[in-house]
Amino acid sequence: MAYSNKVVDKFEKTLKDPEAASVGRWKPGDADFDKVGTGIVGAPACGDVMKLQIKCDEVDGVKKIVDAKFKTYGCGSAIASSGQLIDMLKGKTIEEAKEICNQEIVDILELPPIKIHCSVLAEEAIKKAINDFESNDDIRKHNQ
């Protein structure tokens, strides 16, 4: 399979300097963990698992994604798609992030048709992470 240079670039940069590419995790007990939403999508048996975490905060009265981290098990384009998603997320409001569509990732990375499911996985990951954040947020508000 011939990938576009963009996929190869993204993949190689992620491998070389994972931290700079936002690879990582927030775990229970970390400072601000209550501001983190986590989305895990895919399955090992299918060959793809994407774990996306977003950290959200209120900036000028709107909820924004201030930081994001990921870990991905999957083919080169799944790893590149996760990295691309991260680039698209940071600084967006939650409402803006909800609008992210897999086709944007397909276009930017020039994914071949057989790899479109990698971008779908990325879209599902952000939806799930937001969902997780919002339900945690509801619980927090309820407890306040």
Add this chain to the structure above:
Amino acid sequence: MKPIYLDYASTTPVDPRVVEKMQDCLTFEGDFGNAGSRSHSFGWKAEELVEEARLNVANLVSCDPREIIFTSGATESDNLAIKGAAYFYKNKGKHIVTSKIEHKAVLDTCRQLEKEGFEVTYLDVDEKGSISPGTVKEALRDDTTLVSLMHINNEIGVINDIEKIGEITRDKGILFHVDAAQSAGKIPINLDNSCIDLMSFSAHKIYGPKGIGALYIRRKPRVRLQALFHGGGQERGIRAGTLPTHQIVGLGEAFKVAKQEIDSDFKKINSFKTKLYDGLKDMEEIYVNGDIENGYPGIFNLSFNYVEGESLIMALKNIAVSSGSACTSASLEPSYVLRALGRPDELAHSSIRFSFGRFTKEEDVDFTVDLVKTSVQQLREISPLWEMYLDGVDLSKIEWAS
């Protein structure tokens, strides 16, 4: 840098000695004639070269040259052996036995026969991938006419005991076809002293050209096949079509060189496998797919758990290897061979096949060991499954949304 080639089970470069012989059969100055032309010296010379090649093939596998016919490759040989025997003996019975880890050339041929009303039993393999002679014996029925099994498996290198299995089939008067695409020239084959009735060969797996193969058809006891190609009556009517002299000469030369170098090639390849395995075996969570002690060392399949195979191949960008991962296949299904071993799907996705050959160098293996270690480490660093494994999470207990 030219990538290091560790995919010899997929195909091999043509040996320069073979190329030289082939070149002499193409131009006007060379021996370009049609072996079927009986009326002039151009034809006679071509026929002489074809017969010399046939003898070279027969010598490597110890049989009579009259038992060898040329085909376009192992796929055609498999088709001709299986369909040819199934059709010819259909009044005797319509049951065929094969295994779940055969090459697609055999499996798809059997599927086609099923559509035409034949019955096929696909044998299970054990966790190392071998088929016990006992399993074969149990599967035989009164209406079984053919058993088709491979000698060396192309993905995991496991070697079947074709001598023992042949004794069982001969005893019952059932034909035994062996796909030897991966084994001819790699490990010894002696057809005269065996009970094998049909055997498929390929040239490009042993440093010959693509597009040419051969089929062994036993004379005593005589094996009959129904032809699939009809035409000018070449190859005693079993396989019509003008004989491609240069291809056949290439196949013959490749088999001749293989006979000379089988021992030294094997020794070298075995040392490479040992070196690779010694270099990697201390890594956490790696699994050998196949039979580490008794398998063919030129095909060495490993799973690196929690790392997906295609991404590993991408990280190993200066090494040419293949994977059982779904992502490298057009079908998006992980390797059916690894699944048949009972490996969980995720280990199939994480598999890499390293395949050494005549032109592999020791430093290639050193380079591979280093790069594999680094790359697996890097990919695990970004793998959520590795993180869970380190946290002590049992992945099989998680309900994955998929």
